[in-house]
Amino acid sequence: MKLKGWKELPIGGVVTEPGNSREVETGTWRIARPIVNPEKCTDCLICWVFCPDDSIPSNGKIRFETELYHCKGCGICAVECPYKAIEMVQEADVILEELKLIDKK
Ligand code: SF4
Ligand code: SF4
Known part of the structure; x- marks a missing residue:
């Protein structure tokens, strides 16, 4: 699915019918990215409960990596994490670091 x-969105709204928000790449709106520190994360899944975009995949026991096609970078997960395991980092800084890694290959 593209x-x-x-x-490409209709004027005045994104969610025009039940469940269609999945078709919209809301991750392109993000200016900050949630970075999880695996040493602090206890898989309590509080962030999964609070994420308004359903961008934190889980099997009910483990928190998987944030789904960046839909994460808008609102920062709610970072605020709600009781273990302070999530840091919001400027998206531009993350992209610059990724580009540096590609250059070294
Ligand atoms: S709320 Fe924090 S500790 Fe709990 S699963 Fe999310 S990142 Fe991990
Ligand atoms: S920043 Fe917002 S949208 Fe992204 S994973 Fe956290 S709560 Fe969900």
Whole structure:
């Protein structure tokens, strides 16, 4: 399924029918990215409960990596994590670091 960018959205709304928010790549709106420290994360899944975009996959026991196609970077997960395991990092800084890694290959 091809996800829609914000320029392809209808004026006035994203969710026009039940469940169609999955078709919209809301991750392109993100200016900050949640980075999880695996040493602090206890898989309590509090972040999974609070994420408004259903962007934290889980099997009910383990928190998997954040799903970045839909994570809008709201930071709610970082605020609600009782173990302070999530840090919100500027998206531009993350992308620059990723580009540096690609250059070294
Ligand atoms: S709330 Fe924090 S400790 Fe709990 S699963 Fe999420 S990142 Fe891990
Ligand atoms: S930043 Fe917001 S949208 Fe992204 S995983 Fe955290 S709570 Fe969900």
